[in-house]
């Protein structure tokens with residue numbers, strides 16, 4: 001039970017919580033742009049300052065990339081310890097012209113806060129800080145020990161967090177981890193996530209002649225790199241939506257009947273999805289429902305493609321090169337390194353003669369499946385019911401959080417609580433990203449409830 005004084009405190013502070021969130025969102029901490037390096041650092045310092053104000057022993061740990069912020073308030077050796085993870089970096093805001101208001105000048109409209117990072121992940125992570133603040137303001141101590149780990153490289157697949165976990169195993173020791181970096185099943189239906197997809201992200205470059213050629217003078221004697229690339233890309237999927245890479249499906253744990261029944265019971269709104277996306281038809285692998293396809297089955301997508309002439313008018317050339325970025329979402333128990341290898345082998349085998357192919361591996365994350373039968377999961381379910389006024393459903397999510405597997409493997413933490421406060425239509429990574437303020441406040445309440453639910457007495 002959350003003491004009434006804390007509930008009152010949280011209710012009375014809503015406006016200030018939102019004002020502080022707005023100042024967090026004003027920092028353009030885009031981790032992938034090197035020109036934003038000092039902004040990313042400013043966001044880290046902003047979080048560090050919050051932790052210090054909450055009486056955490058906290059430090060900024062520089063890496064070769066962006067800093068990691070870690071802090072703890074652990075003064076009760078007989079109580080459990082919760083590790084909270086979040087990320088203060090954000091995705092690039094482009095295309096800017098699609099935003100109705102500037103991405104780093106957050107505003108409140110119709111009960112939503114709009115701005116890059118509103119839901120992914122600044123707004124969701126911030127609920128932990130404000131819940132802790134409210135508890136400390138009233139009770140002067142927390143019901144359990146708390147550690148907080150916040151990074152600035154999640155959106156670039158956490159390259160420096162893995163070594164940090166290995167070198168700080170004792171500092172990071174905890175009974176459970178809580179992460180709010182996903183979403184509810186849909187607005188108003190809170191959820192606990194028990195699976196995330198993994199990711200293999202590669203870049204392909206096809207090179208033909210040494211320079212762009214006159215297509216009249218040389219047409220007929222060279223392989224066109226753009227067409228060679230198109231041929232390769234056209235062979236990645238079968239017409240039924242299955243991925244054509246040999247061995248791709250070998251390690252997948254098939255969905256069991258109980259789980260498919262459970263997913264069907266969620267009554268996923270396909271029509272709602274179509275209208276949100278503005279498409280007439282959904283697509284994907286035959287034999288699976290849209291909800292299964294977007295969360296529990298693997299996918300392969302071309303993320304971008306370039307090559308040749310695309311300016312105004314016509315230019316008669318055979319381009320010298322072409323390229324594409326391709327990513328695959330993976331499901332348990334696929335392994336991104338193995339999939340990268342299979343992709344490379346297959347693509348090399350189908351590359352037309354006359355061009356050379358280079359493949360670069362950009363990102364990777366392994367998929368996760370976490371246990372639903374942990375006492376901590378039950379505690380989280382009760383906490384969500386208190387915060388949202390409704391018991392959570394259990395879902396798989398299609399996105400990836402690279403660090404989750406490492407928390408299991410490196411730190412040996414089995415209880416991983418993936419508690420999304422956002423909504424699938426928040427527009428994470430899209431223009432006009434937003435977060436419903438009521439969900440922000442429900443998230444804060446849920447966090448406070450969680451800390452009490454995890455406390456033994």
Ligand code: BES
Pocket residue numbers: 120121154155156157181182183196199363364365397398399400401402
């Ligand atoms: N918060 C997302 C992951 C997510 C999205 C989880 C939706 C659950 C539901 C995270 O910030 C993210 O975008 N991850 C990247 C990982 C990549 C850059 C390695 C992703 O999924 O594309």
Ligand code: MN
Pocket residue numbers: 087120121154181
């Ligand atoms: Mn995120």
Ligand code: MN
Pocket residue numbers: 091120155428429
């Ligand atoms: Mn993200």
